[in-house]
Amino acid sequence: MFGYxxxxxxxxxxxxxxxxxxxxxxxxxxxxxxGPFNDWPGNCRCWIFGNDxxxxxxxxxxxxxxxxxxxxxMNAPYxxxxxxxxxxxxxxxxxxxxxxxxxxxxxxxINMETYLSLGSVDGGENEQIP
Amino acid sequence: MxxxxxxxxxPFPWVGTVLLVTLAIAxxxxxxxxxxxxxxKVLYQGKPLQFGAVTFQPAAGPPASGAIQSDxxxxxxxxxxxxxxxxxxxxxxxxxxxxxxxxxxxxDPNAEPGLGKPLIxxxxxxxxxxxxxxxxKSRNEPxxxxxxx
Numbered sequence: 001m002f003g004y005x006x007x008x009x010x011x012x013x014x015x016x017x018x019x020x021x022x023x024x025x026x027x028x029x030x031x032x033x034x035g036p037f038n039d040w041p042g043n044c045r046c047w048i049f050g051n052d053x054x055x056x057x058x059x060x061x062x063x064x065x066x067x068x069x070x071x072x073x074m075n076a077p078y079x080x081x082x083x084x085x086x087x088x089x090x091x092x093x094x095x096x097x098x099x100x101x102x103x104x105x106x107x108x109x110i111n112m113e114t115y116l117s118l119g120s121v122d123g124g125e126n127e128q129i130p
Numbered sequence: 131m132x133x134x135x136x137x138x139x140x141p142f143p144w145v146g147t148v149l150l151v152t153l154a155i156a157x158x159x160x161x162x163x164x165x166x167x168x169x170x171k172v173l174y175q176g177k178p179l180q181f182g183a184v185t186f187q188p189a190a191g192p193p194a195s196g197a198i199q200s201d202x203x204x205x206x207x208x209x210x211x212x213x214x215x216x217x218x219x220x221x222x223x224x225x226x227x228x229x230x231x232x233x234x235x236x237x238d239p240n241a242e243p244g245l246g247k248p249l250i251x252x253x254x255x256x257x258x259x260x261x262x263x264x265x266x267k268s269r270n271e272p273x274x275x276x277x278x279x
Contacts, residue, residue, distance in 0.1 A: 002243075003241070003242050003243050004240065004243075005240040006240070006241065006242050006243075008242075031210070031211040032211060057236070057243060060243045062229065062243075062245060064183050064185075064195070064225055064230070065183065065185075065195040066185070066192065066193045066194075066195055069195050069207060069208075070207045070208075070209070070210055070211045070213075071195065071196070071197060071207060072211070076199060077196070077197035077198060077199040077204065077205075078197065078232055079183075079197050080229070080230065080232070080234065082229075083183075083229070083230060085195075108192055109190070109191055109192045109193075111187060111193070112185050112187050112193045112223065112257060113187070113256060113257060113258055116256075
């Protein structure tokens, strides 16, 4: 939905604003044997920061792993920061802002196909928030 | 008989009920399904994938996932690190994009964020189209997934 120096029109969200996630909770720490991010606050970086183009866009996430998935950034197999899972401190799932302005709680049991479809703006999957 | 007597004697007969309901709602972990360790290997055109991720999607319940290591092997996690997947039949998805490369450069901040080039055929990205399935039992031999064009 978002990018760094990048704008998307509402018309560009062809899956529909009500069927597309805009933002979500991200709380994640490593659980492996060692590593600097095993304790809270875990893996966290700033949402907004000055950038000369040499740094990544840490506020944008790639949905690969299920919500609250216990994968690590600093213990092998390594998962890149932007590919770490969405997650929260409350049990069972995480809260997301939907493109239409509504807020929804998604269970960590959500079908991955549904979840990934909600993450795309123009995938044409016709998935709806469960 | 005693049950009824006890109820009448208790000044707060409803306290126990309310507490139980609260515990059931707040109980994190109490409703977790049984998992079994799952490890395996993913090959494409006979060669191990060097990065990416594997997802096991059950018919119902929590999906499991794991990152692919440089030798193509993976271990799955559901509730805790390397605890595997819940028992039962799973549909399997594999992702392997340039952006998952461990030494991937940061994405171009001036472009629409993307996953980079997929290094495996599109159908494997979705558990519904991959054609890959796995039966997770209480004990599992390592799984091997051979991806082809």
